[in-house]
Amino acid sequence: MSGRGDDGVGVHPGDGVAVAHRGGPLAAGMRLPEWEVPEVDAEKMKTTAALLRDPTPIHWDTAALRALGMGDRAINQGPLNMAYVMNMLAGFAGGHDRVRRLRVRFRGNVRAGDRLRAGGVVTGVRTRQHGSSGETLCDCDIELSVVDGDTVLTGTATVALPEEGSDDE
Incomplete structure (x- = not known):
């Protein structure tokens, strides 16, 4: 789990890297909040x-x-492994409908009983205009790993973040 500092930015224990949070400041290099699967069924x-x-x-x-x-x-099936990453992205962005792009590469197998961790790193933050309004897009490198094992999926993703002050925030 990530702790939060006084400035509202989470810090990843052990390495001191800032963790991105919806509604908080975002910058390249920040980690996404991790999402764990306790046991693959x-x-x-x-x-x-x-x-x-x-x-x-x-x-x-x-x-x-x-x-x-x-x-x-x-x-495990590849679509299930992708779903774990989608859940991590949805948790960060505020819903599955906010995932704008996901590209993955399968690098290994996930087996029954494995414990998994999905995570990623912000690679860029940009604004895209939609008529009179815009949306903040967050580009990320993502991965899925077996805890205490290999990285089994890597890729890139883009999520749209809620506008400041919106009901989705």
């Missing part, structure tokens, strides 16, 4: 495989995984 993988009509057995059949020499823990 194998049953949700089965359900997601059915919803996506994904017949690939590595998402639900541990016998198939063993036969392929891939261990005995189911491998």
